[in-house]
Amino acid sequence: MKFIHAADIHLDSPMVGLERYDGAPVDELRGATRKAFENLIRLAIDEAVDFVLMVGDIYDGNWRDYNTGLYFIRQMAELRQHGIRVYLVSGNHDAANRMSRELTLPDNVHHFSAKRAETITDDHLHIAVHGQSYRTAELKENLAAGFPGSVPGRFNIGLLHTGVTGRPGHAHYAPCSLDNLTAHNYDYWALGHIHQREEMHRAPWVVMPGNIQGRHIRETGEKGCTLVTVEGGVVSAVEHRSLDVVRWAVLEVATDQTETVEEALDLAVSACEEMLAGCNERLLAVRIVFTGTTSAHARLLGEQEHWQEVLRGLLLGQFGERLWAEKILFKTAGLAHGEAEGNDSLALLLDAVGNDHDLADLMAAERSEIDTVLAKIPLELREQLELPDLDNPDDLNALFAEVREMLPSLLTLKRESQ
Ligand SMILES: [Mn+2]
Numbered sequence: 001m002k003f004i005h006a007a008d009i010h011l012d013s014p015m016v017g018l019e020r021y022d023g024a025p026v027d028e029l030r031g032a033t034r035k036a037f038e039n040l041i042r043l044a045i046d047e048a049v050d051f052v053l054m055v056g057d058i059y060d061g062n063w064r065d066y067n068t069g070l071y072f073i074r075q076m077a078e079l080r081q082h083g084i085r086v087y088l089v090s091g092n093h094d095a096a097n098r099m100s101r102e103l104t105l106p107d108n109v110h111h112f113s114a115k116r117a118e119t120i121t122d123d124h125l126h127i128a129v130h131g132q133s134y135r136t137a138e139l140k141e142n143l144a145a146g147f148p149g150s151v152p153g154r155f156n157i158g159l160l161h162t163g164v165t166g167r168p169g170h171a172h173y174a175p176c177s178l179d180n181l182t183a184h185n186y187d188y189w190a191l192g193h194i195h196q197r198e199e200m201h202r203a204p205w206v207v208m209p210g211n212i213q214g215r216h217i218r219e220t221g222e223k224g225c226t227l228v229t230v231e232g233g234v235v236s237a238v239e240h241r242s243l244d245v246v247r248w249a250v251l252e253v254a255t256d257q258t259e260t261v262e263e264a265l266d267l268a269v270s271a272c273e274e275m276l277a278g279c280n281e282r283l284l285a286v287r288i289v290f291t292g293t294t295s296a297h298a299r300l301l302g303e304q305e306h307w308q309e310v311l312r313g314l315l316l317g318q319f320g321e322r323l324w325a326e327k328i329l330f331k332t333a334g335l336a337h338g339e340a341e342g343n344d345s346l347a348l349l350l351d352a353v354g355n356d357h358d359l360a361d362l363m364a365a366e367r368s369e370i371d372t373v374l375a376k377i378p379l380e381l382r383e384q385l386e387l388p389d390l391d392n393p394d395d396l397n398a399l400f401a402e403v404r405e406m407l408p409s410l411l412t413l414k415r416e417s418q
Contacts (some may be wrong), residue, residue, distance in 0.1 A: 001125055004044050006225035006243075007055035007161070007192025008211035009037055010093065011070045014060070015215055024090055025321040028283055032246045033060075034071065034211035039243040040225055041075050045082050052084060055192030055209075056091020056134070056161030061079060061380075069103040079107040085122070087129050090114065090174045091161035091192055095134035103211050106383060112159065117147045121154065130186070131159030134174070144176035147184055153232055156186040161193045162201075164200070181206055188228065195219050197226075197240060205235055214248040218324055218386065221253050222247070246283045246302070247324075249275060255332050256292035261299050264290060264332075265311050272315060275358055287327045297334035304330055331402075357402045364392070 015029050023149035044052050056064040079086060090096060096114045105111060110120055114132035120129045127216055129150035132143055134280055143160060150156040158181065163172040173193065181189050184202055189206040196219075209218065209226040224243040229236050251271055258264045268288050276284050288311070290300065308328040316322055363370075371389070374382070388395035 001127075001230040002047060002049045003228050003230075004040070004047070004049050004052045004225050005188075005207060005209050005228060006040055006052065006212055007190075007209050008057045008091070008195055009033065009040075009054065010057055010060040010065075010213075011037060011072060012060060012209060013215050016407060017338070025283060025324055028321070029031070029285070031047065032244075032283075033213050033215070035245040036223070036243045037075060037247070040212055041078055043225070043227070043241055043243065044079060044084055046207070049083075049227070052086045053123075053129075053157070053159055054086060054088040054203060055159050055189045055190050056089050057093040057192060057211075058088060058090070059094040059099070059228065061093055063101050066101060069101065073105060075105060076106050076109050078104050084108065086110070087131060087157075087159060089118065089131045089159045089161055089192075090133035092134055092137045092139065095137040095139070096137045096344055102300070105216060119148050119151065126154055126223065127157060128154040129157045129183075130169060134161060137173075139173050141174065142180065143174040144180040144184075150185040150187075155188075155230060156184075158184060158186045160179045160189065160191055162191055163193055164191070178206060180218065186231075187233075194222075195396060197222075197224075199238065201292070205238060207238065209240075212243045213246065214244060214285075217248055217250065217285075218249045218252060233293050244282065246285050247409070248285045250287045250289060251275060253279045253288060254292040255294040255296065258294050258296060261296045261307060264284050264294065264296055264300065265307070265314060268311060269314050269318060272323055273321065276319060283321070284323045286323060287324050287329070289329045289331055291331050293335060295334045295335055297332045298329045300330050301361060356400050360396070364395070 011033050012034050015032065017342070040052075058072070059068060076086060088109065088418040089112045091382070104336045109123070109372040111117060112133050117130055117132040122129075132146050132147070144158075145160065149157055160174065160181075162174040162176055165172070165175050165177050182201060187204055189201075189204065189207065191200075191208045194208045195211040196208070198208045200206040200208060205228075207226055209224070210221055212225060214220060214223050222240070222242045222244065223243045227237075227239045227241050251268070253264065253271055255264045255267065258267060269403055270284060272284070272288075275286065294300075307330070311328055312325055315325055325409065334341075367390070374387070377385070389398045390396065
């Protein structure tokens with residue numbers, strides 16, 4: 001017996017943070033979740049699996065219109081024609097209370113109830129599948145505790161969209177401990193919610209497959225599903241299979257050995273070429289971060305926007321639409337003050353306004369204003385933006401360091417515009 005375990009498909013997710021520029025492959029990025037999903041359907045058919053598990057966040061949220069639902073049905077029908085069943089639960093993104101539209105799914109698909117955990121058995125495959133959907137997005141109770149006991153003599157599978165406990169960076173929906181799960185005596189726990197793949201436990205297996213397609217710069221690396229083989233009622237193989245069509249990556253370019261901006265940019269281009277070679281025809285969405293100490297620092301920082309576009313042009317010229325520069329950031333440092341010429345007054349000024357103590361005072365004075373603005377950003381967007389936690393000293397220090405780096409160029413720009 002073979003099955004596929006996937007989660008967090010987020011169909012038609014809008015892909016936040018797309019910086020528009022000519023040559024940006026906007027359509028490819030926008031269609032990525034669908035293409036990755038089609039890869040999943042193709043894999044299921046090619047591997048002739050018996051069934052597919054989809055563990056929550058199949059949809060990114062309420063459908064804008066019925067097209068997302070019709071598209072999903074079309075893919076399910078494809079599996080139906082190949083005799084492949086689908087077991088699915090809803091997660092926090094597609095919880096019952098968030099979906100205002102609904103369509104009837106084909107009869108090869110079982111959508112688990114949000115009212116209570118239920119068990120579906122298949123006598124032919126000797127399996128018992130237990131699952132429960134989310135009633136509401138903000139589900140804070142331990143759903144695992146209410147799951148039924150295992151059915152003797154069957155291969156038991158549990159479907160649960162959960163933050164488990166203590167996984168940083170994710171809201172703790174349906175929290176439960178690993179012990180809560182393993183205590184059920186199931187053979188395989190198919191989880192969803194955390195977008196990073198993790199095999200949390202073996203015998204019994206507890207697997208978080210990660211999402212099938214990265215959607216922003218914090219979802220880097222390979223994305224896909226887990227293919228499980230069962231022989232004689234025992235799991236004999238658990239394998240990751242990549243499905244993503246856009247690969248997200250952060251590329252750090254250390255400029256320490258470079259003396260000119262041109263050298264630094266060239267370094268970035270060759271590093272991109274290398275990274276692209278490992279992408280197997282996928283589109284590479286890359287954030288390029290220049291770091292290190294270089295004498296090109298002042299020139300880079302003085303005209304950041306110009307150099308960003310120059311680099312974009314170089315990348316576009318060389319790689320066309322195979323690579324998309326999500327962001328280009330300059331976090332370089334200059335040589336010691338004494339070595340920079342003619343910057344003495346600027347250095348003095350920076351010392352006066354750019355020290356941590358003054359920045360902290362400024363932050364405290366403006367804090368209520370900042371909080372008011374932050375509160376206006378919708379929660380979902382706030383999760384996706386990389387906002388620093390203003391109560392966390394590490395975040396604050398990083399923020400201050402960035403402000404200090406920006407000050408020279410801000411002061412230079414001011415002077416030019418006057
Ligand atoms: Mn998700």
